[in-house]
Amino acid sequence: MKRLLGAVAAAMLAFAPAAQATLPLEAWELYRQKFVMPDGRVVDDLNGAISHSESQGYGLLLACLAGDRTSFARILAFTRTELLIRDDGLAAWRWDPKATPRVTDINNATDGDLLIAYALNCAGSAWAMPGYTNAARQLARNIAKATFLKRGSETWLMPAVSGFSEKDRADGPVVNPSYWVFEALPVMARLTGDNGWLKVQATGLKLLDTLAKANMPAPEWMSVKAEPRPADGFPAQFGYNAMRVPLYLLRAGLGEPGRLAPFRAAWANGPAIVDVRSKQAVEQLSDPGYRILVAALACAADGTAIPQEPKSFVPTAYYPSTLHLLTLAMLSERYQRCM
Template sequence: MFLAGTAALTACAVMPARAAPDRPALSVEAGDYLLGGWELYSSRFVTPEGRVVDDDNGSISHSEGQGYGMLLAVAAGDRDRFQRIWTWTEQELFVRDDDLAAWRWDPNATPRVTDRNDATDGDILIAWALLRAAERWGEAEWRHRARSIADAVAERATQAAGKLTILMPGVTGFSAGEQPDGPVVNLSYWVFPAIEQLETISPSLAEAKLRESGLELARLARFGRDALPTDWISLAARKPAPAKSFAPVFGYNAVRVPLYLAWEGEAGRALLEPYLDAWAGENGAGPHVVDVENDLRADRLDAPGYEAISDLVACALTQRPASDRTRNFVPTTYYPSTLHLLSLMAFAERYPRCL
């Protein structure tokens, strides 16, 4: 199974344990980009009740979107909207019998929670946002809740894979026996900067060492000519492979991987070269959906939010300044707009020089 051999563990074994991460203070200019972008974003995608609307998917809401909304509200210093988003999230999505959130809520369905399974990236994002809010505004209850969620992820949504522990996409549906080539994982669910910070308050999450397994997976799961990960990855064999039950594509999930790697810092930055090479290659094409089995490029990811990730990668590796389209946020639809603001957060915290 994945990472069973000692050679594959070499890169992880030398990584020291980390103290609480030190996030740089935002420059005034970087803060202005975020504040202006958040006002536009929240007026477009956040209802007065605090529901983050995914207009790419029939105006549903999900734990991922609520977590992103909470995180952006903290970064913008918008306590009122943060409180509304969290209150809605707690009331509508925390309906399971553990400390994890149901992932999907549909305004046109009865009951509105149409899938009670969790999505671990949503859980991690919500916990991270709560922890950051607790630090910013001094609310001990938010810190306590962040730890409860992080502990539940570690207890309920991780599995051993060889000598490391992996993050499952949800509590159910992805293990060996539930997938023909399970366990199946999604590398974009490893929100590296979130995991790093949550480890400081959750000993059980720290013990799982998810950061190490995610970085190792990012090193090994490189497929096709462009050496990119697929959205869904099988860890049934010694080497990762595209999962059989999903399209073998680098797509709308995996495009977040370089964002989180760049945001993570030095260890993540060392794994960004394939993205820079792929996106600066033929015709300077930028991010595309790529069929890694046939090396075919399909949809071009041409919204400004995807360009912002490409700019972030280029900045992290070459210090190239961000484009005007990246610096000046203009909403498009929920998903690329969210990625755009997250990229601006990563710029502001890790690479303000490129703004």
């Protein structure tokens, strides 16, 4: 664990924060026009047109990367008014325009909280606005207080305040590897002076490296009660949420070949939902927002050029479109040779 912490610290020095990437304004405008409502709500169109802390966090981050201060402020206003309503300072995760009250699940989702904090820091740094930076710092402290789980030398990032602990589940604690937004963790450590964030980073990397040794791409939900395994009651799949994991590793500069190998193997025949035990594809995926993830892995591995088609952004559905823009921004910053 000490060696892994050292590697994390080295990565902090060796790589500029991904938040400094530039997203082409025209691509962001297409995304904004389709998914960002005039009141700042970011819509998950294939999920009943709901919004959630994740969509708001992604919207904020993309607005920052595109340099769109007006949209950032609008998205933040909705987020603060409608979701940042919990007593612990975290965001309620689910907002449904067809329900009364609109918040239909007051529980938090830690990835959404982390994305919001990271985006606030991005905006504060990019635009010299200390109010945003201070808000990011306070939210980061709230996340650490409410969701860090220390077990021996490891510090786990719990997916939510409620529902996943040893008290809540027979196989608890249960974690979601895709909630480790790796590029954000050292930023939160610097922002707060809390090295617990680096321990969270090291614990997440250790988990992925353990899975890589077993040639297993990360399943969405994992029991870490004993040896890590797919959690009870969830499909043992490298699924929609988990496909963010290799992207987050690449964006953070942590995409070591061995760590990425299970993901490349899972997508050898194109992007797919994969059963992590049988290694068989459950569902093939065709959206360019998923195809560019496969291309990005090939680029990182051996410099393979990105195909022309996914280099042009045309919005489809909220989630793959979001991954598409995050990948394009990352390729522009870190892998220009493939573009």
